[in-house]
Amino acid sequence: MKKVYLYFANGLFLEAKSFGASGTSVGEIVFNTSMSGYQEIVTDPSYAGQFVTFTMPEIGIVGTNEQDMESRGAFCKGILVKRYNDTPSNFRSQESLSEFLERHGVMGITEIDTRYLTKMVRQEGAMMMVASTEVSQKEELQKILQSSPHIQEINYIDEVSTKEPYLHDKGFFDFEEMDYTKPQTKKKILAVDFGIKRNILNGLVQAGLLVEVIPNDFDPKSVIERYKQGEIGGVFLSNGPGDPAVLEKEVASIKELMSAGVPLFAICLGHQLLALAHGYPTYKLKFGHHGGNHPVKNLLSGEVEITAQNHNYSVPDEIEEIAEVTYRNLFDGTIEGLKYKEGVIYSVQHHPEASPGPKEASSIFKIFAKIACGERI
Structure with a gap:
């Protein structure tokens, strides 16, 4: 060495x-x-x-x-x-x-x-x-x-995002078969790649969604048209690196999707970008949350879920003016999940795909799958 x-x-x-x-x-x-x-x-x-x-x-x-x-x-x-x-x-x-x-x-x-x-x-x-x-x-x-x-x-999103769209149709890895599952999918969604994790894609497919991954510099008008034509059931906004406040172009595109009524679901950076798109600035945590063993409380069910986390930024409590808080971090009380009052928009700060980590938070994918398929929740 x-x-x-x-x-x-x-x-x-x-x-x-x-x-x-x-x-x-x-x-x-x-x-x-x-x-x-x-x-x-x-x-x-x-x-x-x-x-x-x-x-x-x-x-x-x-x-x-x-x-x-x-x-x-x-x-x-x-x-x-x-x-x-x-x-x-x-x-x-x-x-x-x-x-x-x-x-x-x-x-x-x-x-x-x-x-x-x-x-x-x-x-x-x-x-x-x-x-x-x-x-x-x-x-x-x-x-x-x-x-x-x-x-x-530094804008690291341009470095980590895919340059070309691609389809993802594999579910979670089956350690008995030593291969990925191929669940039956009911509806296609678009996943905006800000630095997406493979197991998030696996979780979406496992819930019954065919996923088309698109670059961070996507054309919002094209996405809206595909939604109106019934080709897709919604848009997923992924995790990613860096300060969300740097991503002005991405926030502007998300605002267009919101104004058109496209169902949105987001994790981590996507959760923060949704807050910015609604006019609520994010703030930097002192040392962030990074680990596979962080407890959050599901405020809808009252249950405590152990989650994987990786973020340095958080959304402000003032966002409760326009959204219902669905999850809270039990270490410091910061917001871990939101359901917006207008539109069909859900987001979580933690990682429900949990790799590494337990699987109890993965039910969030099923909620979005129901939304994308037009079901009420």
Whole structure:
């Protein structure tokens, strides 16, 4: 392993060991509390521009494989782990994590106190950092960081979104058959790709929807016409990376869909974009919610659901003026779900596809499937 040097926006300078890709990389540090599923996290496009600190100390033991990919690649800047295991011990493994990261150009950083870093981020908030296997001087790293754009200034959506539309017709992975299910679909919907996770698509199909994935720069007029003609039953707005306030073009397109009465369902970034489209600005959380074990309360049923989360932004409580809050986060009380009073518009902040995580929140997909098929709920 090469030496790697880290410099943080608060002035902290550290030395560690590297695996995966070499080089120099700048991004925002966050921490994730999941106990498993590191490949799903690394390949979640919502982490574009970020370094992910894992609170789980042992990472790498199950290797990587094609089935656990959440997208076509890995978009995070790097991962920080306490101990990296380079010898996979899993019958599904096709490649070690180090080989996987190197192939995708993502840095791995190990032999570092991740508990200390987690506490630092929790106390001081998410911050920018630079990591390098090429530059070892603190002052040089400081210059690199100061001259680099902040994550809030970068539109990562154009990087992670698909360039061409495509159909998705596979459901959840069946571990007994070791293949994806092919549920019968009743209605087609469009899914706008802001950085969509594969298992979200699987969840939509599992609920009975044929999904056509379209780029983030879609033509809203064309979508509206397809809805009016009965070709599609609604539009899904996906998760994705970065500051939603940067996406003015996408917000304008969503406003057109809303004004035309197109049924909308959204997760994570899509949930935030809907708030912006209604005129309610989002705000940045101190260190965000990242993990596969976050409890939220379903205010409609009174049940508590354990969810997967990955977001740095939240919608304001003032949005209750125009929407009913359907879910609340039990860690900090932030809004986790909305049902708008006008139009057929639902959204959740958490990830009901839950990979990694339990499956109890996946009923949300069935609700949207009923809406898309014209059923009352």
